[in-house]
Amino acid sequence: MTPSYLLALDNGTQSVRALLFDAKGQLHFKTQHILNPPFEQGPDGRAELDPERFWQALCQASRQLMAKSGVAPSDIAAVALTTQRSTVLHLDAQGVPLRPAMVWPDRRRAQHIPALPWYWRLALGAIGQLKTVRHFQREAELNWVAANQPKVHGQAAKVGLLSAWLTLRLTGQYRDSVAGQVGFLPFSYRRQRWASFWDWKWRALAVRPEQLPELVPPSGLLGCLSEDAAAQTGLPAGLPLYAAGGDKQAEVAGCGVVDPSALAISLGTTATIAGLSDRYREAVSFLPPYPSLTPGQYCLEIQLNRGFWLLRWLLAEFGQAETDAAQSQDRSPEELVEELIRAVPPGADGLVFDPHLAPGVIYPGPEARGALVGLTDSHSRAHLYRALIEGIAYALKSGLERIEQAKGQRHQLIRVAGGGSQSDTVMQILADVLGRPVSRPHTFEASGLGAAMAAAVGLGWYPNLGEAAQAMCHQGEVFWPQPAHQSAYQRLYREIYRPLYGKLRPLYRRLLNWKEDA
Secondary structure, three states: OOOOEEEEEEEOOOEEEEEEEOOOOOEEEEEEEEOOOOOEEOOOOOEEEOHHHHHHHHHHHHHHHHHHOOOOHHHEEEEEEEEOOOOEEEEOOOOOEOOOEEOOOOOOOOOOOOOOOHHHHHHHHHOOOHHHHHHHHHHOHHHHHHHHOHHHHHHOOEEEEHHHHHHHHHHOOOEEEHHHOOOOOOEEOOOOEEOOOOOHHHHHOOOOHHHOOEEEOOOOEEEEOOHHHHHHHOOOOOOEEEEEEEHHHHHHHHOOOOOOOOEEEEEOOOEEEEEEEOOOOOOEOOEOOEEOOOOOOEEEEEEEOOOOHHHHHHHHHHOHHHHHHHHHOOOOHHHHHHHHHHOOOOOHHHOEEEOOOOOOOOOOOOOOOOEEEOOOOOOOHHHHHHHHHHHHHHHHHHHHHHHHHHHOOOOOOEEEEOHHHHOHHHHHHHHHHHOOOEEEEOOOOHHHHHHHHHHHHHHOOOOOHHHHHHHHOOEEEEEOOOHHHHHHHHHHHHHHHHHHHHHHHHHHHHHHHHHHHO
């Protein structure tokens, strides 16, 4: 019989999932291995994890799927991989990691960075971007390792992202998807390939061309599962592995956004709003668009580094009552939070939360901090929860404006995925704040679905991602803006939220300087 299933391996920030889809995009079986903890933290800002933990979690999720799904190995036609982005690894000549993987919350910054030639300093200074490039260099994990662990830097024969290393473990080939290159790497986002040898990035980053993986376009063949990988994952040897992309790019595709006509929002650990363009455009000046799962398309993305992670943070630090109550009622704390915020009026009685708790590169800048404005003694934790959700929605509305301005296009329907999209209350708040209808895909596993779509195209089941989306992506419930709530949010957004960061930015810079001086 012809194999009829596609296996998506989704290595996210909190767990690794194995997901079995059919040619119509229906999820038939899922297994999940929680990464507990998802990373190890240190007082120096370190956030790392032993790469072997990622591999063992992938193998365990895969073995469980094969054992429990009832699907024969011969029924699986192909596999695709999507992973958390910007997770850097240094490997020896055999592909063995030389140090733990540096993951997304890592806050260490390189104090000693490669010196740029005078002509690049002059050119970048002339366009006002030398300071931004210096910040890029300090943010780069490659430069931190070179400055602080020179032995590892000297021994590294291969340098790349988590997706490249997992591909190496699965196939024996050191390759990666073009659509997975998100991070501080010498990558040309305009040309969607490694930067040319004269590009300033090669002088700004501690890496050599021969250390980087071979890049394969989305839906291209990365390799086939090796005998060793088959033995560890429980999958059949020789199974083709097709290129997908980073988890956010895969999620955009899994929402059905595969051309410039629609936008996608992710309400995950990191919250994002993204739209595609058929030519290179920047939603924020000098912040490049990422490669899309649709070959040749650019993904304009505005990112809130701490998205729905903020709710978990708030519960951990201030929500002991909700946590205890949820445990006694055998419910999740998020369910109780949803009940609380439904009782609070739109606008949280004048409490506004700026969710930019984590620094950025350009907007928000390296000085970014969060703010809670309008707090009075009449506000409760329920108000704080609602203000947090509304603050995330305001940040996404700001991103929506930037993307639509860059594209010169208004989008009528916005598709929403990620953990936060499972809440009807959150979806309604988002529709009211954005002033647009928002819809969920038919499955919450949009990243996995996007990866499966890329494999379906690679197999030839569909000629392109557009036709794969028509067959495999199905719209779920639509939430429409409520006019009265929309009006209240529009006023708060325009009069309070939108000018807030700009007004506080000078104070944030003073705090940053004070902290560095201290």
